[in-house]
Amino acid sequence: MDDTRARVRPYRPGDLADLYRICLLTGDSGQDATSLHQDPQLPGHIFAAPYGLFEPSLAFVAEDGAGVGGYIVGALDTRAFEKRLERDWWPGLRDRYPAPPADLPAGDRTPDQSLAQIIHHPWATPDELVARYPSHLHINLEPRLQANGYGSQLTSTLIAALRDRGSRGIHLYVTLANRRAAGFYRRFGFTELPAAGFRLFAMDLR
Numbered sequence: 001m002d003d004t005r006a007r008v009r010p011y012r013p014g015d016l017a018d019l020y021r022i023c024l025l026t027g028d029s030g031q032d033a034t035s036l037h038q039d040p041q042l043p044g045h046i047f048a049a050p051y052g053l054f055e056p057s058l059a060f061v062a063e064d065g066a067g068v069g070g071y072i073v074g075a076l077d078t079r080a081f082e083k084r085l086e087r088d089w090w091p092g093l094r095d096r097y098p099a100p101p102a103d104l105p106a107g108d109r110t111p112d113q114s115l116a117q118i119i120h121h122p123w124a125t126p127d128e129l130v131a132r133y134p135s136h137l138h139i140n141l142e143p144r145l146q147a148n149g150y151g152s153q154l155t156s157t158l159i160a161a162l163r164d165r166g167s168r169g170i171h172l173y174v175t176l177a178n179r180r181a182a183g184f185y186r187r188f189g190f191t192e193l194p195a196a197g198f199r200l201f202a203m204d205l206r
Helices: 013-025 042-047 049-054 078-088 090-096 111-120 127-132 150-164 179-188
Strands: 007-010 059-064 067-075 135-141 169-174 191-193 199-204
Touching: 007 150, 013 042, 013 049, 013 059, 013 067, 013 135, 042 049, 042 111, 049 067, 049 078, 059 150, 067 078, 067 150, 078 090, 090 111, 127 169, 127 199, 135 150, 150 179, 169 179, 179 191, 179 199
Parallel strands: 135 169
Antiparallel strands: 007 059, 059 067, 067 135, 169 199, 191 199
């Protein structure tokens, strides 16, 4: 492999540790979140690992001579994926990570407590969103692979896979602080939809 270039390839089970690692290194609105979490696996438990485990055919990585430095993961049917997590993923994590105290204000939670809250009370995507955009994605790249076209390659690869499987639309969320990511999605052709507390992007695939 040319050490100066990366290639996009399908996810393999041996890449799971890389999903966890990259998710942590980009978990603070695209920046390194290592210092924020006492448990470095928590971000990956929510935003990366279950996709590699439950929808590996919709997971792709960017790999160069230094190893896997980026990934994109997706779910074909968001509602079905949420049900799968409720059945096969969240229960085990709830045993490991207690919910934050009910009387603790959201603004006073630690980063780990905020993620534990998601584990105990996962987000349910609105019906009107999944009706038109049933699929969703997460993508993260380490700094060495950013601004080199790999984000576009990964996104194009996933979109092609979703179209092949009949998806009619895809959506994703971006934190308000992650302006770089928001700019990328606009340039790629996603449409920003009205949302409160975060940015919401979507694309028709038919």
